[in-house]
Amino acid sequence: MFDTMTMTKILGAFCGALLVFLLGSWAAETLYHTGGGGHGDHAKQAYVIEVEGADDHGGEAEEEAPSMEEMMANADIAKGKKVFGKCKACHKLEDGANSTGPTLYNIIGRPVQAVGDFSYSGALEGTTEAWTEDALFGFLASPKAFAPGTSMAFAGLKKPKDRANVIAYLSSLNN
Numbered sequence: 001m002f003d004t005m006t007m008t009k010i011l012g013a014f015c016g017a018l019l020v021f022l023l024g025s026w027a028a029e030t031l032y033h034t035g036g037g038g039h040g041d042h043a044k045q046a047y048v049i050e051v052e053g054a055d056d057h058g059g060e061a062e063e064e065a066p067s068m069e070e071m072m073a074n075a076d077i078a079k080g081k082k083v084f085g086k087c088k089a090c091h092k093l094e095d096g097a098n099s100t101g102p103t104l105y106n107i108i109g110r111p112v113q114a115v116g117d118f119s120y121s122g123a124l125e126g127t128t129e130a131w132t133e134d135a136l137f138g139f140l141a142s143p144k145a146f147a148p149g150t151s152m153a154f155a156g157l158k159k160p161k162d163r164a165n166v167i168a169y170l171s172s173l174n175n
Contacts, residue, residue, distance in 0.1 A: 068134055071164040080169030083162045086154070093173060101152065107131045108171050123149035136167050 066074075090101040097103050102118040111130050113120045124147045128135040139146040140163040142156040157163045 075164040075168035077169050077172050080165035083166050084169055104170060106174050108174050121151040123147040133167050137163050
């Protein structure tokens with residue numbers, strides 16, 4: 001019924017039709033693109049509605065973020081322990097127990113790069129003198145932004161509450 005040559009012709013016809021369709025779609029988009037949909041320099045607002053309490057971009061005005069002291073006062077150690085589960089893959093909490101990352105034993109107040117038997121990348125030099133709650137808060141938000149060139153691959157904790165909870169958990173372990 002069907003031999004190899006017939007199957008090859010059918011597959012070739014299908015691929016050719018797909019190619020013609022994709023090229024036609026690209027050509028039509030290029031020729032008839034109107035710049036609408038809110039993208040590009042040609043997009044214009046048809047009508048602006050003023051909303052009281054909104055910012056310049058049409059969204060709600062951002063609430064003022066709570067201070068570090070308020071976040072730490074309301075931090076939950078149990079939730080911090082749970083969020084710390086993301087850190088366990090590379091960090092340990094025992095004294096002198098390094099892993100992929102340095103031990104976090106007594107990290108609050110410890111000088112930066114102070115674990116003697118751990119090979120640091122050097123990216124933390126000049127960022128902060130010691131691991132204060134504020135310094136940890138900034139580092140945990142985005143390690144690569146806090147210390148460009150760091151070998152820490154973790155993207156960071158985006159929620160400020162999660163960062164405060166982890167810091168509270170680490171503080172509770174300090175001796």
